[in-house]
Amino acid sequence: MEIKQLEVFLAVMSAGSITAAARLLDRSQSQVTRLVQELEASVGFPLFERNGPRITPTSKAIAFHADAERFLTGIGQLQERAKTIASSELGPIEIAAIPAFASGLLPLALAEMPESLLPRSIHLRSISAEAAVQSVLARTADLCVASLPVEHPGLEVHGLFQSPCVAAVAVDDPLAAKPTISMEDFADRCLITMANPFRLRRRVNQALEVAGVRPSRIVDTNAALNALQLASTGFGIAIVEPATAYGVELKNVEIRPLDMNVPFLWGIFSAASRPLPDGVLELIQLIIRISAARMPGFIAHDPGHIERVADATFGAGQHAQEH
Structure with a gap:
């Protein structure tokens, strides 16, 4: 499981489609699709149900979403904290x-x-x-x-x-x-x-x-x-x-x-x-x-x-x- 896979997953959940997530992340649709598939293989369950171009989050994806969001928020805060330590700013x-x-x-x-x-x-x-x-x-x-x-x-x-x-x-x-x-x-x-x-x-x-x-x-x-x-x-x-x-x-x-x-x-x-x-x-x-x-x-x-x-x-x- 990689950070970029989680970022793509959260983007798809937020944007509602592969196409919109690709625009949001400035990636190609094929890259977004591949990263979602890699994350599904990593977690061991499907994250989205696909019906042609439309996708719907599975119940397991919804349950997984909050933890993934909390993890990435923590990573972002850690990166921000590292910058403040390096610059001697207030955290x-x-x-x-x-x-x-x-x-x-x-x-x-x-x-x-x-x-x-x-x-x-x-x-x-x-x-x-x-x-x-x-x-x-x-x-x-x-x-x-x-x-x-x-x-x-x-x-x-x-x-x-x-x-x-x-x-x-x-x-x-x-x-x-x-x-x-x-x-x-x-x-x-x-x-x-x-x-x-x-x-x-x-x-x-x-x-x-x-x-x-x-x-x-x-x-x-x-x-x-x-x-x-x-x-x-x-x-x-x-x-x-x-x-x-x-x-x-x-x-x-x-x-x-x-x-x-x-x-x-x-x-x-x-x-x-x-x-x-x-x-x-x-x-x-x-x-x-x-x-x-x-x-x-x-x-x-x-x-x-x-x-x-x-x-x-x-x-x-x-x-x-x-x-």
């Missing part, structure tokens, strides 16, 4: 974060970084919590910001935090006039919220169950920014985490607290026993400081109690005024 900062932080608070933290600690290259990837953690463990990211639960012996915990979720409504929705949105307000309305059943969605479902509320429709998504955009159209009311709600400025949407505590739990992690450069350490502190300033009800937990923090619901389903 690139590699950040993996859930969409809530990649689109919300992380850009604000990067904007406040001292110029002396900013390298020539900064890579910010918006990915799932599970993928963000794996990026840190694979050493393709210096740090990750991920929602809980997160548990792995190979991680160093730089902070565990909590802040209540909020509601988002269109500016012309009658609910926008209320200072607080109650769970009862979701009865017979369209609820827009997150999809992952093992993270925030579980707590949203708990709160609805405690309140005895049944929305008329539920729309779920993998990014809170999508939920906010949809809420701004008046299609429904969103329950989202506070990182996006208070980190991204959107028109035509109002953010309101909920009358029940639906906690958003998150943390900052790096690989254990991996010394971090000063720029990364400074960025971590800026993420924490900006989050504390932007998120109402921000709570910092003991990093040594990750299991207890991840397992707790922190009063999910209790009325906010009781806290």
Whole structure:
């Protein structure tokens, strides 16, 4: 298995055809076809189903794609790192974060970084919590910001935090006039919220169950920014985490607290026993400081109690005024 074979495979997956991949790589179609065939022989399974000029990735190719992409990303980062060492420049900062932080608070933290600690290259990837953690463990990211639960012996915990979720409504929705949105307000309305059943969605479902509320429709998504955009159209009311709600400025949407505590739990992690450069350490502190300033009800937990923090619901389903 050679790097050029993997490059061709990723190009075909991205472009959708041998012809388009050849143009993308400035190679001939015959070269691309040959390299794909050599990779298939190397891995031991077909990567594409061929029907004349059309090709379709096999299920095994789809499963192989993420690992191949991660490997080539790591190779590229290693080459970039070698250049910075040779030139005595600051090494690139590699950040993996859930969409809530990649689109919300992380850009604000990067904007406040001292110029002396900013390298020539900064890579910010918006990915799932599970993928963000794996990026840190694979050493393709210096740090990750991920929602809980997160548990792995190979991680160093730089902070565990909590802040209540909020509601988002269109500016012309009658609910926008209320200072607080109650769970009862979701009865017979369209609820827009997150999809992952093992993270925030579980707590949203708990709160609805405690309140005895049944929305008329539920729309779920993998990014809170999508939920906010949809809420701004008046299609429904969103329950989202506070990182996006208070980190991204959107028109035509109002953010309101909920009358029940639906906690958003998150943390900052790096690989254990991996010394971090000063720029990364400074960025971590800026993420924490900006989050504390932007998120109402921000709570910092003991990093040594990750299991207890991840397992707790922190009063999910209790009325906010009781806290």
